[in-house]
Amino acid sequence: MTIGDPPGGAPAIELRGATKVFRTPSGAGHTAVRALDLTVEQGEFVAVVGPTGCGKSTTLTLVSGLEEPTEGEVLVGGRPVAGIPPQVGFVFQQDAVFPWRTVLSNVMAGPRFRGVPKTEARDRARDWLRRVGLTAFEGRYPHQLSGGQRKRVALAQTLVNDPEILLMDEPFSALDVQTRALMSDELLHLWGGSGTGGRASRASVVFVTHDLEEAIALADKVVVMTAGPATVKEVFPVPLPRPRKVESVRLEPRFVEIYREIWASLGEEVRITRERGAGRAA
Numbered sequence: 001m002t003i004g005d006p007p008g009g010a011p012a013i014e015l016r017g018a019t020k021v022f023r024t025p026s027g028a029g030h031t032a033v034r035a036l037d038l039t040v041e042q043g044e045f046v047a048v049v050g051p052t053g054c055g056k057s058t059t060l061t062l063v064s065g066l067e068e069p070t071e072g073e074v075l076v077g078g079r080p081v082a083g084i085p086p087q088v089g090f091v092f093q094q095d096a097v098f099p100w101r102t103v104l105s106n107v108m109a110g111p112r113f114r115g116v117p118k119t120e121a122r123d124r125a126r127d128w129l130r131r132v133g134l135t136a137f138e139g140r141y142p143h144q145l146s147g148g149q150r151k152r153v154a155l156a157q158t159l160v161n162d163p164e165i166l167l168m169d170e171p172f173s174a175l176d177v178q179t180r181a182l183m184s185d186e187l188l189h190l191w192g193g194s195g196t197g198g199r200a201s202r203a204s205v206v207f208v209t210h211d212l213e214e215a216i217a218l219a220d221k222v223v224v225m226t227a228g229p230a231t232v233k234e235v236f237p238v239p240l241p242r243p244r245k246v247e248s249v250r251l252e253p254r255f256v257e258i259y260r261e262i263w264a265s266l267g268e269e270v271r272i273t274r275e276r277g278a279g280r281a282a
Ligand SMILES: Nc1ncnc2c1ncn2[C@@H]1O[C@H](COP(=O)(O)OP(=O)(O)OP(=O)(O)O)[C@@H](O)[C@H]1O
Pocket: 022, 023, 024, 030, 031, 032, 050, 051, 052, 053, 054, 055, 056, 057, 058, 059, 228
């Protein structure tokens, strides 16, 4: 057993009654998530959808250890989160690349930071750049890349560290529709391979998105959050076979049925959020 192995086959992530109250500048409390129960099994791909501002990103920050819950428990690999767990990788909407470093140097940065010798870090980075189709771009700087290419760098940069848990917060939302579909396929391909690195099992993923089609196309289960403060409203399994291609899977009749079913639940929360916004503006 290595340090990252969960005890007794525990789920990858568990939130038990997790509540997060932020202090606002006026000193008042703002509840971002409340009594949230969520389990992500090892190797599972979970998509989280919910109305804007409901608390999806806050949920990820609790799992990442960047924030502590005010009440309840957050477990990663069966252990309470204390600080940022080393086995967790992130991909956010904004690129987290160093603009002054080349693509290769950016992808090497994580392993180097973790103490991997330079030659090995370079080999691993090159292997990941090959997997994401950027071998020819290793000497470029981020500003010399397209949005889709930068996103590929971000994926390589995260996956090169062989994370057991991958937290993704609207990672593709800044991309155009076609690039977005390509990146989703690429993500499924990389995730579905025989582990992201030396491990036999694949990473457990929590993927936050506004796009219900994207959520269904990617995930094993879709978690619908309520209007803020977020709690889990319903969890829908997505029994679509894998491997999937996002552009074709969304045309299948079963996909459309699942979409209707989840939208009936999500749409209600979106309406509640809109009505609150309209009320405030009035
Ligand atoms: N550090 C903070 N201090 C105070 N309030 C915060 C803080 N971070 C988030 N919030 C508030 O908590 C609520 C949930 O925010 P969060 O970013 O988690 O929502 P979200 O569902 O990810 O939003 P979106 O879909 O728009 O990205 C919001 O009302 C937000 O204003």
